[in-house]
Amino acid sequence: MRSEGKPDKKIIKEIDILKRQIRELHGLKSELEKSKQGLKRYEEKTDDLNTGFRELSNLLQEKDQRLLDNKDKLSEVNKELLESRDELEATLNQLEAQRQLLLFEKNRLQTVIQHMGEGVLVIDSEKNIESMNERAKEILGFEGERDMPIGYKMSFILKLWKELHESRKDIVKKELHIHTPREAVLMITLACLPKKECSEGFVVVIRDITFEKRVEKMKSDFVANVSHEIRSPMAPMKETLSLVLDGTAGPITEKQKEVLTILNDNLERLLRLVNDLLDLSRIEAGKIELRRERVDMASLVKCTVESINVYANRKKIDMSIEAGQGLPKVSCDKDRITQVIINLVMNAVKFTPEGGKVSVQCTMDEGRGMEDEGRGMRDEGRGMKDEGRGMRDERSSKDRTSFIRINVADTGPGMTKEDTEALFERFKRLTGPATVKGTGLGLSIAKAIIEIHKGKIWVESEPGKGSVFCFTLPVK
Ligand SMILES: Nc1ncnc2c1ncn2[C@@H]1O[C@H](COP(=O)(O)OP(=O)(O)OP(=O)(O)O)[C@@H](O)[C@H]1O
Ligand SMILES: [Mg+2]
Numbered sequence: 001m002r003s004e005g006k007p008d009k010k011i012i013k014e015i016d017i018l019k020r021q022i023r024e025l026h027g028l029k030s031e032l033e034k035s036k037q038g039l040k041r042y043e044e045k046t047d048d049l050n051t052g053f054r055e056l057s058n059l060l061q062e063k064d065q066r067l068l069d070n071k072d073k074l075s076e077v078n079k080e081l082l083e084s085r086d087e088l089e090a091t092l093n094q095l096e097a098q099r100q101l102l103l104f105e106k107n108r109l110q111t112v113i114q115h116m117g118e119g120v121l122v123i124d125s126e127k128n129i130e131s132m133n134e135r136a137k138e139i140l141g142f143e144g145e146r147d148m149p150i151g152y153k154m155s156f157i158l159k160l161w162k163e164l165h166e167s168r169k170d171i172v173k174k175e176l177h178i179h180t181p182r183e184a185v186l187m188i189t190l191a192c193l194p195k196k197e198c199s200e201g202f203v204v205v206i207r208d209i210t211f212e213k214r215v216e217k218m219k220s221d222f223v224a225n226v227s228h229e230i231r232s233p234m235a236p237m238k239e240t241l242s243l244v245l246d247g248t249a250g251p252i253t254e255k256q257k258e259v260l261t262i263l264n265d266n267l268e269r270l271l272r273l274v275n276d277l278l279d280l281s282r283i284e285a286g287k288i289e290l291r292r293e294r295v296d297m298a299s300l301v302k303c304t305v306e307s308i309n310v311y312a313n314r315k316k317i318d319m320s321i322e323a324g325q326g327l328p329k330v331s332c333d334k335d336r337i338t339q340v341i342i343n344l345v346m347n348a349v350k351f352t353p354e355g356g357k358v359s360v361q362c363t364m365d366e367g368r369g370m371e372d373e374g375r376g377m378r379d380e381g382r383g384m385k386d387e388g389r390g391m392r393d394e395r396s397s398k399d400r401t402s403f404i405r406i407n408v409a410d411t412g413p414g415m416t417k418e419d420t421e422a423l424f425e426r427f428k429r430l431t432g433p434a435t436v437k438g439t440g441l442g443l444s445i446a447k448a449i450i451e452i453h454k455g456k457i458w459v460e461s462e463p464g465k466g467s468v469f470c471f472t473l474p475v476k
Contacts, residue, residue, distance in 0.1 A: 119206035141181030224281035283448040298323035343442035348410035365405035403472035
């Protein structure tokens with residue numbers, strides 16, 4: 001039992017314990033409050049983290065998808081690349097096969113060029129010799145490798161190139177006489193390599209025509225001798241025949257006269273032929289002396305054409321002459337040039353059908369001629385290797401030869417290109433009306449005459465479009 005007014009110690013102790021416990025509870029409560037807030041923050045953080053995780057996983061998924069897409073694309077590209085590689089390989093194989101073929105062709109061509117009968121020189125764009133085959137070395141007399149003119153210029157090639165350049169053609173041909181390493185006649189052809197004006201160089205082909213020239217001369221001499229021998233008895237035969245024909249040798253019947261007249265015509269034709277042959281051989285052999293004089297070509301053409309007018313009138317052919325004013329005189333053999341004009345104009349009249357037109361023109365021509373050709377271009381053979389120093393490419397207009405040009409144009413049948421090239425050969429006659437007479441020597445003689453005057457003669461024609469026979473003579 002407890003005494004009054006004095007709190008029981010036990011109760012007080014109990015109250016203290018309770019107070020302490022309440023304080024602890026308060027402390028715990030405030031700690032709990034704090035933990036609650038922490039928990040809330042924790043939950044918030046956890047939510048944030050979860051959102052982040054979700055976004056990350058979405059991103060990863062997207063990336064995975066993209067990677068998958070890219071992988072598909074890559075495999076497609078890879079496939080295409082493989083296909084392209086196969087195609088490239090096939091193209092490369094084809095190219096290699098073509099290269100091999102080209103190499104083979106090149107080697108074959110080189111072997112052919114090395115062993116061909118003609119000399120071949122390849123000239124570079126600087127006009128230096130780039131290469132030459134065995135035959136060229138042999139013809140030009142180059143033996144040891146040290147002597148070889150590779151990388152040098154040669155005077156005769158420069159001369160020809162100049163001519164090619166001036167003529168504005170792609171090819172030029174010349175006959176050249178050389179004296180070393182031996183006497184020889186060469187036919188030189190110079191042709192531009194693919195591009196025009198030889199900007200990429202040119203090729204020179206040399207043919208030794210010494211033997212052909214010798215045979216030609218022998219043939220010419222033979223024809224000259226035979227013609228001479230045939231002609232000798234013909235003059236007295238003709239004399240005798242005219243004695244019989246005009247009755248001096250006694251009376252003849254009309255029938256006999258008719259037969260003898262045919263004989264006389266044939267004899268005259270034969271005599272003309274023999275005379276022409278003899279003439280041609282002499283001119284070609286250089287055995288005729290030109291009786292040069294200063295000739296006014298315009299008047300010569302007028303007189304000559306007028307003398308033929310009577311034949312033209314018979315065929316109702318309209319003849320016209322056109323001559324330039326104040327043309328310079330030409331130094332030439334008047335009779336020989338008249339012979340040429342007569343043949344050209346007579347041909348035009350002969351081969352042009354009735355009612356046609358023949359016009360003759362006499363003008364100046366700055367371009368054509370054969371000044372350096374053939375005998376005019378003799379090379380002494382010395383100093384064939386030439387550095388080309390001082391060799392001017394352009395000839396000044398003062399030094400350039402002018403030419404008088406005669407054109408004989410007709411409205412006749414014309415001819416093909418092959419015919420125009422072959423027409424100046426002996427006895428060449430095109431098929432035409434049988435009534436048109438001739439021996440086929442006129443144009444060969446005309447050519448020989450013009451060439452000894454250092455001129456040029458040619459024909460421009462097309463089938464059905466008439467012909468224009470032209471010749472030039474240098475004005476000195
Ligand atoms: N103007 C022309 N038109 C067509 N053909 C022509 C012409 N001129 C020449 N010819 C052809 O060329 C050939 C040769 O001519 P060329 O003058 O050499 O001989 P030709 O006239 O027949 O005989 P000739 O020796 O008497 O002159 C002729 O036969 C003819 O076929
Ligand atoms: Mg003729």
